[in-house]
Amino acid sequence: MIAVLNVRESAYIPASGDSADRKPIPVLTVSGRLDASTVHVLERALMRALSQDTRAVVVDAAEITYISSSGLRVLLAARRQIRERGGDILLCSLPPNVRDVMNMVGFTALFSIFENSDAAKQAAADMY
Amino acid sequence: MTPMPRLVVPARHDKLAEVSKFVASAAMDAGFGETVVNRIELAVDEACSNIIDHAYDGGKGAICCDVTAEPGQRLKIVLIDQGHPFDPASLPEFEPCRTLDDVKIGGLGLHLMRQVMDDICFEFNLPGVGNRLTMIKHYDRSSQRS
Numbered sequence: 001m002i003a004v005l006n007v008r009e010s011a012y013i014p015a016s017g018d019s020a021d022r023k024p025i026p027v028l029t030v031s032g033r034l035d036a037s038t039v040h041v042l043e044r045a046l047m048r049a050l051s052q053d054t055r056a057v058v059v060d061a062a063e064i065t066y067i068s069s070s071g072l073r074v075l076l077a078a079r080r081q082i083r084e085r086g087g088d089i090l091l092c093s094l095p096p097n098v099r100d101v102m103n104m105v106g107f108t109a110l111f112s113i114f115e116n117s118d119a120a121k122q123a124a125a126d127m128y
Numbered sequence: 129m130t131p132m133p134r135l136v137v138p139a140r141h142d143k144l145a146e147v148s149k150f151v152a153s154a155a156m157d158a159g160f161g162e163t164v165v166n167r168i169e170l171a172v173d174e175a176c177s178n179i180i181d182h183a184y185d186g187g188k189g190a191i192c193c194d195v196t197a198e199p200g201q202r203l204k205i206v207l208i209d210q211g212h213p214f215d216p217a218s219l220p221e222f223e224p225c226r227t228l229d230d231v232k233i234g235g236l237g238l239h240l241m242r243q244v245m246d247d248i249c250f251e252f253n254l255p256g257v258g259n260r261l262t263m264i265k266h267y268d269r270s271s272q273r274s
Contacts, residue, residue, distance in 0.1 A: 003145040036177050037141035066166075068144075068173045069236040097166045104243045105222070105236060 005038035006031045007045040012058065014125035025056050025124045027117070031063030034071035042071065046078040055087035056124035060117045062093035067101050079111070088112050088127065092120035132195040139180045139189040139209065147193050148173045151205055158197035160267065168203065168265055171244040174237035175207055175261055183211025183259060200267055202246075207261040213252035214259065 008031075011024035026049035030042060049057045057078070064071075079089040092114040094102070102108045114120040135150045137143040148169040155165045172193075179191055192208040222239035241248060247264040254260055 001146045001149060002142060033145060035141070035144050035173060036180075037144055066148075066169070068170060068177070069240055070177070072236065097163070100163060100166065101170060101240070104240055 003033040003035055003038050005034055005041045007041055009045055009048065012121045012124065014121075014128070023054065023128065024052075025058060025121065026052060026054055027058040027060065027121070029060040029063070031065075033065055034067045036068065036070040039070040039074050043074045046074065050078060050081055055082070055085060056090060056127050057082065057087075058090045058092065058117065058120045058124055060092050060120070061095065061098055062117075064095060064098050067098045069105075072102070072105065072107060075111070076107075090114060090120040090124055092117050132197070135193040137191055137193075139176075139184045139191050139211070141177070141180060143191070144173050144176055147176050147191065150193060151195055154195040154197050155203050155265070158199045158203050158267070160203065160265070164265070167244040168205075171241045171263060172205060172207070174241050175263065178214060178216075178237055179207065179209045179211060179259075179261075182214040183209050185212065187211075198267075202267055203265045205263045205265075207263075208258055210258035214250075215252070216250060 008029040010027045010029070012027050013024050014022050028042070028045050028049060032038065034042060046057065059075070075089060075091070082089060090112050093116055094113060099108060102111070112123070114123060132150075132154050135147060137146055151172045152165050152169040155168045160168065176191055180186065183189070189209060189211050194206040194208075196204040198204075216238050219235040219238055222235035241263070244265070245263040246266045247262070249262045251260045251262075
């Protein structure tokens with residue numbers, strides 16, 4: 001049994017606002033099992049997203065089937081990095097088991113979490 | 129009491145899912161509900177990660193997993209390794225914080241194990257055995273499968 005994690009990398013471009021402000025916002029759609037053996041896939045995608053001049057990264061967790069502390073650590077590290085430039089990681093569509101794990105360590109009260117990707121993208125656009 | 133076949137895997141991160149699923153299957157058979165099964169799977173994953181990263185320090189070795197289910201009563205999980213004794217007390221205690229900037233991430237896995245399991249016992253350098261971690265989850269009404 002091999003754990004599999006996929007991260008689809010796309011960009012959201014807000015429809016409104018000044019053209020200069022309409023920077024693409026990285027959107028990572030994560031699916032599969034997020035544990036110590038697969039976390040590098042998300043880590044690399046986050047690093048690519050953070051290397052862009054962006055203040056927001058949306059992480060759509062709807063299809064994450066499992067998360068361990070390895071996944072939490074990577075999300076936390078990415079958030080710390082983007083906070084240094086006044087930005088944020090916006091999580092959305094958390095499955096119940098992922099929300100449960102985040103609750104156990106108090107992260108749901110600390111991360112920016114949205115019900116769906118539209119809400120997260122809108123919040124990301126509002127940051128500019 | 130229903131002992132499951134023993135599972136022995138190389139101490140590698142790519143084997144975490146196999147051990148977790150092995151234990152999750154036993155927990156489901158014992159009647160635990162989905163939420164509790166997911167949490168038990170998490171505790172085993174974190175325990176095995178600690179063995180791989182700390183007891184074996186990323187080197188070669190094996191993890192042996194025994195599960196005993198007492199349906200309606202409890203699930204007992206025993207993980208055995210022959211790595212360096214890993215004293216969890218050597219890790220900093222994870223402390224939930226009011227802001228993410230304050231979070232000290234060390235000990236996160238152990239914190240999750242303690243949140244999930246009712247009893248955890250570490251034993252080191254047992255003659256003819258090695259290091260043994262015993263974790264027990266008691267069955268209660270909130271554990272029931274819906």
